[in-house]
Amino acid sequence: MxxxxxxxxxxxxxxxxxxxxxxxxxxxxxxxxxxxxxxxxxxxxxxxxxxxxxxxxxxxxxxxxxxxxxxxxxxxxxxxxxxxxxxxxxxxxxxxxxxxxxxxxxxxxxxxxxxxxxxxxxxxxxxxxxxxxxxxxxxxxxxxxxxxxxxxxxxxxxxxxxxxxxxxxxxxxxxxxxxxxxxxxxxxxxxxxxxxxxxxxxxxxxxxxxxxxxxxxxxxxxxxxxxxxxxxxxxxxxxxxxxxxxxxxxxxxxxxxxxxxxxxxxxxxxxxxxxxxxxxxxxxxxxxxxxxxxxxxxxxxxxxxxxxxxxxxxxxxxxxxxxxxxxxxxxxxxxxxxxxxxxxxxxxxxxxxxxxxxxxxxxxxIIRRDEQSLIFQQKSDELDYMEKQTKLLTAEIKEKIKDMVDDVERKVACALNEEIRRLAIIVDEFDRPFQPDPFMLNDYKKDLQEHCSKALSQNLQTHHSADLNKSVYAARKNIIACSVSDEFVQKLHCMAFPLVLPGIKIGPFLIFYKKY
Structure with a gap:
């Protein structure tokens, strides 16, 4: 106050x-x-x-x-x-x-x-x-x-x-x-x-x-x-x-x-x-x-x-x-x-x-969020669909690969059998004189084996490589048509065929049968 x-x-x-x-x-x-x-x-x-x-x-x-x-x-x-x-x-x-x-x-x-x-x-x-x-x-x-x-x-x-x-x-x-x-x-x-x-x-x-x-x-x-x-x-x-x-x-x-x-x-x-x-x-x-x-x-x-x-x-x-x-x-x-x-x-x-x-x-x-949410949902649906389709396609491709491997094995086996039947002709084409000397016999056998192997390989490549390649390319084209990426196909290609057909090179494949 x-x-x-x-x-x-x-x-x-x-x-x-x-x-x-x-x-x-x-x-x-x-x-x-x-x-x-x-x-x-x-x-x-x-x-x-x-x-x-x-x-x-x-x-x-x-x-x-x-x-x-x-x-x-x-x-x-x-x-x-x-x-x-x-x-x-x-x-x-x-x-x-x-x-x-x-x-x-x-x-x-x-x-x-x-x-x-x-x-x-x-x-x-x-x-x-x-x-x-x-x-x-x-x-x-x-x-x-x-x-x-x-x-x-x-x-x-x-x-x-x-x-x-x-x-x-x-x-x-x-x-x-x-x-x-x-x-x-x-x-x-x-x-x-x-x-x-x-x-x-x-x-x-x-x-x-x-x-x-x-x-x-x-x-x-x-x-x-x-x-x-x-x-x-x-x-x-x-x-x-x-x-x-x-x-x-x-x-x-x-x-x-x-x-x-x-x-x-x-x-x-x-x-x-x-x-x-x-x-x-x-x-x-x-x-x-x-x-x-x-x-x-x-x-x-x-x-x-x-x-x-x-x-x-x-x-x-x-x-x-x-x-x-x-x-x-x-x-x-x-x-x-x-x-x-x-x-x-x-x-x-x-x-x-x-x-x-x-x-x-x-x-x-908010508008941007709704737009992105819609896009996310669409992409999620597409991804889910692709996963399902991929599973179906994978199963189908595995089945095709199995059929293809079986077909290739059958063709290669037939081709080898045919070449084996012609083995006498291949041996006749070996023009080195026979040497009964025990010391020269081993070298003779070795040269004969190399001659036969080379002739078999050349004959198989000449007569059967085109058919095998044609089958592989046809299968690859079929896979691409099913909307699978080329990279995926290459992976399948590398994973499947070399394991099935290792050894002898026939076109893109290596074929080897140990018994021969």
């Missing part, structure tokens, strides 16, 4: 909603990113190995999703809530910011004080530094008085922006990713359009700091009319600052009523950024000076000096705290919507489109 300085307390900051939403959406996009990376790896590998399942267009689309998610994740890491403070010169914009930060960070004082834009954002470092557009080198925080103060000779141009990196541990607002932007008086520069384009288009909430000692000026109205023309229904709060003057003024309730009516008219009807009945909840009567003084002493644990706070300050401090609470609720909801809604829609579209691509690939895979 936070103390309001008057014994009251309020619930914890609603700014945590933004932090929770930011963490949640980052976690979601992390999951989306992991899913896309897995999908991209799958798509790229499938495209290389099976281009009929994944097209080049699919691969390009998924890779584009990966780049988009990387970009969104990077933007989400930088997303923050931005509040821009505007108003006329010396209305107390810097003092309001200092009071909200509970420290004298920004230079403030009477007259034209802030000469350029000053952006206060949190840093995890324990040391506060200052950065300018013209250099990345950090500067001392003390240089803010020379660079941003209108009375300094080193001041920057009004459209320039100084960034103050303030330790998050010193400020609750900065710890919750809030960025506060102080601005020069809108009545001292003609470059309002340039201001809006450079510093306002990404703001989630605008705070108009008005002077309660005067009425709402046309200069202030014109500026926010320009803002409203470039942004759709911007969130605007009006702070009627310096309301501590009410402690010494008479008829103060009538003045408050007059201010409220003009502000409600401006917000609800002229700008039409909020319903008229809700406009009163955007207007607050505060004293930023009293809030800053009270909080500085409260944080230091020292009593507030007598006279530093005007009579009735408790009400004004409570209203300042009420403004902060309402403002925090508004900026948190607004930032969640403006910062995350577009990313959420993009995430949904990416997820939906990725799902479409993966479903298309899945559908093509």
């Amino acid at each position: 936070r103390n309001l300085g008057n014994g009251h307390s309020i619930p914890p900051s609603p700014l945590k909603l933004f932090g929770q939403a930011k963490k949640r959406i980052n976690d979601i996009f992390k999951e989306i990113g992991e899913y896309i990376y897995e999908s991209d790896n799958f798509i790229q590998k499938t495209y290389k190995n099976a281009a009929d399942l994944v097209t080049a267009e699919d691969a390009g689309i998924v890779k584009g999703f990966k780049e988009k998610v990387d970009g969104i994740t990077e933007v989400l890491a930088r997303d923050h809530m931005k509040v821009a403070f505007f108003g006329r010169t010396s209305n107390g914009k810097s003092t309001v910011i200092n009071a909200m930060l509970r420290d004298k960070i920004l230079p403030s004082g009477i007259g034209h004080t802030t000469n350029c834009f000053v952006q206060v954002e949190g840093t995890d470092s324990n040391e506060a530094v200052l950065l300018t557009d013209d250099s990345d080198k950090p500067k001392s925080i003390n240089d803010i008085k020379q660079l941003a103060h209108a009375l300094s000779n080193m001041k920057l141009n009004s459209n320039k922006c100084i960034r103050i990196l303030w330790p998050k541990e010193k400020c609750r607002l900065l710890k919750e990713d809030v960025i506060l932007v102080d601005s020069p008086g809108i009545d001292v520069s003609p470059d309002l359009d340039e201001w809006i384009d450079e510093h306002c288009l990404d703001a989630d909430v605008f705070v108009l700091v008005a002077n309660a000692e005067s009425t709402l000026m046309q200069t202030e109205k014109n500026f926010f009319h320009k803002v409203s023309s470039k942004l759709s229904k911007p969130n605007i709060f009006v702070l009627q600052n310096r309301w501590d003057i009410s402690a010494i003024e008479e008829d103060i309730e009538e003045v408050r009523k007059q201010h409220m009516e003009r502000n409600v008219q401006f917000l609800g009807k002229e700008l039409n950024v909020v319903k008229p009945e809700d406009a009163e909840n955007r207007v607050f009567f505060v004293s930023a000076r009293e809030a800053l003084v009270s909080r500085l002493h409260e944080d230091k644990g020292t009593p507030t000096p007598v006279g530093a706070l005007q009579e009735g300050f408790q009400v004004r401090l409570f209203e300042f705290a009420n403004f902060e609470l309402t403002f925090e609720e508004c900026i948190s909801k607004s930032a969640v919507k403006t910062k995350f809604e577009l990313h959420t829609e993009r995430g949904k579209n990416i997820n939906s489109n990725l799902r479409t691509v993966m479903e298309d690939v899945h559908q093509r895979s």
